Amino acid sequence: MSVQISNRMSLDDHVKKISLAKNKVKISIFEMAEAITNAVNQLENRQTELANKLGMSKGTLSKWVSIGSSNSLISVKQFAPTSFDSLYQLSALDNQYQKYYGEEKGSKNFFKLFENKNITSSSQRKDIIKFVKLHKDRINKKENTKVEKLYEQKISSEIKLEVLVKSKLFFNTIIVVPSNNQLSRWRQCG
Numbered sequence: 001m002s003v004q005i006s007n008r009m010s011l012d013d014h015v016k017k018i019s020l021a022k023n024k025v026k027i028s029i030f031e032m033a034e035a036i037t038n039a040v041n042q043l044e045n046r047q048t049e050l051a052n053k054l055g056m057s058k059g060t061l062s063k064w065v066s067i068g069s070s071n072s073l074i075s076v077k078q079f080a081p082t083s084f085d086s087l088y089q090l091s092a093l094d095n096q097y098q099k100y101y102g103e104e105k106g107s108k109n110f111f112k113l114f115e116n117k118n119i120t121s122s123s124q125r126k127d128i129i130k131f132v133k134l135h136k137d138r139i140n141k142k143e144n145t146k147v148e149k150l151y152e153q154k155i156s157s158e159i160k161l162e163v164l165v166k167s168k169l170f171f172n173t174i175i176v177v178p179s180n181n182q183l184s185r186w187r188q189c190g
Contacts, residue, residue, distance in 0.1 A: 001109045026082040026121075030065070030074065033087075036061065037068030065090040072098075072107045079114045088130040090119070096135055143169065 009017070041045055051061040065074065070091035073080060080087060098106030113119045113131065
């Protein structure tokens, strides 16, 4: 009687093997992102040529550069998700944080996402998009507050056009309500 040895792995063995492969994919994504970023930095104005030779669009090349140039993301790559799309969203969020809060505070807030386990290696794109949306809502709320303050200022005094321009707020419509004195002067002008 011969004993047959099963050539099948257990569920745990499969999970271990797949997890190792998944980790290799993540390492490769970061290596490629850093290699593309270095190439773009060294080749300066030849990004289109580089993208063509690599067989990718300029938009895709730009996403790779976004990942490769996000120092905050690279420093937490062991905790980052595996998906290219998730990594790109994280690099964009890091960039938005740094623009909004400044480099130091932006990086600090980005790291908190990982420290507080809001973002983990198993996070998906949809999880990260929630944080992107939360940040955009925070910015919009602050912008709305600026508009409200300008409106309150208008109630107590006139807002000069020059002040509105300096506020860098966008308006679809500007309403000018001239005083009776101004209307009288315009009438005299014909």
